[in-house]
Amino acid sequence: MNYPDKNGKFGPYGGRFVPETIIPALDELAEAYASSKKDAKFHAELSSLLENYAGRPTPLYFAKNLSNKHRAKIYLKREDLLHTGAHKINNCLGQALIAKKMGKRRIIAETGAGQHGVASATVAALLGMECVVYMGTTDMERQAPNVLRMRLLGAEVRPVKTGTMTLKDAINEAIRDWITNIKTTHYLIGSAVGPHPYPVMVRDFQSVIGIETKKQIRKSEGRMPDYVLACVGGGSNSIGMFYPLLNEKSVRLIGVEAGGRGIGTKLHAATLSKGAPGVLHGSYSYLLQDKDGQVINTHSVSAGLDYPGVGPEHSYLKDTKRVKYATVTDDEALTAFGELTRTEGIIPALESSHAIAYIGKIAPKCGKNTVIIVCLSGRGDKDIAIINEKLKIEN
């Protein structure tokens, strides 16, 4: 792929739309990232941490019961088994090593589901850095276990009470902090969003998912899969899974967005399916907005998908039609959550449950030899309170 270009453009998308104060720091980061990419020592250090600390490679698990149920061959890429419980740690380890190299002792992060906040707090503890995490108060409530985890790890969790009090507003606050403390601080963005070089850097750190998956499926099936599914919030687990597969033309890649109460209602977070290009959080990409360019409030049962923007590379992949973007409602995701839990004994994150739910939509078109891989981006321990409330679980 010969994108992004030197300005961080994926076709028309991406770029840098941030206040001038930040631009020199982005240049510095781009430079540090470029030199790290060529640095064997950096790669060795990162690989060692990914393997010994985070637990890579993660299994590509053949889900037999689920396969029997849907009459297809279903594999799960088990990012949920990573240390801290989601794919977010892949990116956090990479960025934290770069921050260290740049001499930044303080990291800030935003978080929705709390998984990125926990992963950031974790690497900060590991590398002896100060860590501040911004989190909307709505999300602090619905993902309370992760708030406690971050605090135990020594991070300061700053509640964000502006706007919708969710991920979007947490990013606003993190950017404001960064503008203020630009000299000492690295902003550890948790998804493939933001100004250049973040989208490409985060994608590269998450690509380990797709690279491993390719090797693993070749080994178990002797061929590439027919379908690959991943949920799309900002788009980091999905781009990490998809990017290494883009050149495998026979593989159908499907990104699953949060359909909330249905994309016919106003209560969803289906940015690529229902949005139009615009600028939010430093890059040009699809955006849920009104006719005056004001960003629209989103809804999803899943805090990690409840975001009106999306990474710019996804916008490009949508326009070029290499990836198909679809939606799954809250209820469908909750059903899939229950299904995976009881058929395979795996409790998925509500985010990942959206990708799982989409199996049901393609299975009728599949034969028993159709190979479907789903990125199980995280585990669902953080969600059990919501699930309990929504599903009124009975024994």
Next chain:
Amino acid sequence: MNFIDYFKKLKERREKALIPYFTALYPSKASFEKLAITAAESGADIIEIGLPFSDPLADGPVIQHSSQTALKNGFTIAKMFRSIAGLRVKTEIPFIIMTYLNPVLRYGANIFFTQCRKNGVNGMIIPDMIPEEDGPIRKEADKAGVAMIYLVAPTTPEKRMRLIASRTTGFIYAVSVTGVTGQRENIPAYLPAMVKKIRMVTDKPVCIGFGISTPEQAKAAVKYADGVIMGSAVVKITNPVVLKKFIKQVKSGIRITGSTQRYS
């Protein structure tokens, strides 16, 4: 209108520009209009009008609050232009709109700048648009004769200062702090050196903004610059009588002092 000439005339009168900021249609349409006119009649030289955006990431709590309130009260870009058209009949003071890029893009840069021209908006500040990314906007602004004002930050290296200065068709907006808009205890010690650096790369006017909230701070800040922008401190004032007093007080403190005293 030509900002370079406008600043030259101010200088001839031994004055520096006072540029208060008002969030459009905040706290209400009538109050906004009354406040803007009051400022114009009390000695302000340019009025900066903030077009509220849902996600104002360069703004501190005061302007965030005023933006959110205006949006909650049903702000639209069309309503803002109607209000500005009404103001334009009452005053000749230059108007500058400050907003983020997305509302302009979504409204359509062509229509937006046409509306600016028709309703008497003279300049535009878009803090999340750097010169490298200004292509489509710049074309329409130039066509409509609306001046583009770019920001220089304390972190901006000299090479970028040159680029920014060369792109500016209004004045250079020197951001006085690494931070968002809002009040500060002190103006930073590096400010004189920063403005001096800007002066070395350009002859265009330089105004200072972000964190300037008291008459004393304004006086100290303009010592080296051609004008001062006051945002959060002004937005907080919603009483025209108080505003009138404040504007007069600030303005009287920022004249060029020296032997020739034109005003008594």
